[in-house]
Amino acid sequence: MKGTQHVKNLCLIMALALVAGCSGGSDEEYFEGVVSLRVDVEAHGQQIPPRALHWFFGRYMTWFVKDGDYVIRFSESNQKAVWYRADENREYQLRSCDDHVTWTSADAPISDITSVTKLDETREIAGYTAHGLEVRSRADDGTISVTRYWYVPELKVNPEWFSANRTLGWDQVYQHIDSLIVGSEEESDLVSVRRFATRIEAREVADRLLELPDMDIRRASLDTLLGTPPCPMPQ
Helix, strand or coil: CCHHHHHHHHHHHHHCCCCCCCCCCCCCCCCCEEEEEEEEEEECCCCCCHHHHHHHHCCEEEEEEECCEEEEEEECCCEEEEEEECCCCEEEEEECCCCEEEEEECCCCCEEEEEEEEEEEEEEECCEEEEEEEEEEEECCCCEEEEEEEEEEEEECCHHHHCCCCCCCHHHHCCCCCEEEEEEEEEECCEEEEEEEEEEEECCCCHHHHCCCCCEEEECCHHHHHCCCCCCCCC
């Protein structure tokens, strides 16, 4: 799979976790808790085994989210965990074959968002009525993607936490919504990827659950990530 698509889909994984906890300086209460997700993937025009697709995109994910920060933990995936720090506007990631954590700044876009449109559609997700938002974008390699995000209006987030995040396109997306995203459906030239919450639990999240592991932390450029292949899949 193309390197740009690899990073783009990693960022889309992250997109589902752009949620926040309770803000101490405001009367507005923002979502804090744990979100569990299932991933379904289908390749277009390529004979790729389902196990390989899930190794690339993940099969199940669990988010611990609080105050604009989060950690995503993966199962059956090349990725082990991804962290986002809103105050730093940084993504940290740990792959299953690495002995260190890699961080990148989220201030550079990896694709051009051409439109963001609220939809009149709703669907039931994990016991909530979710509303649709369609995002169309074009990557540097010419890959076109259309992604439908599903958000729950009563589960609030603070858009200001993500106003600097150009890598995920939230500087534009969060001009339109202020709610928790609980699902996505991505259609690109290569794959269809569907990620939907199976459980949403609003509860207090201990700070220790969001801590980075006691490992070497190295910076990586976006170009480096574009050229990094997935970890070898276990036999």
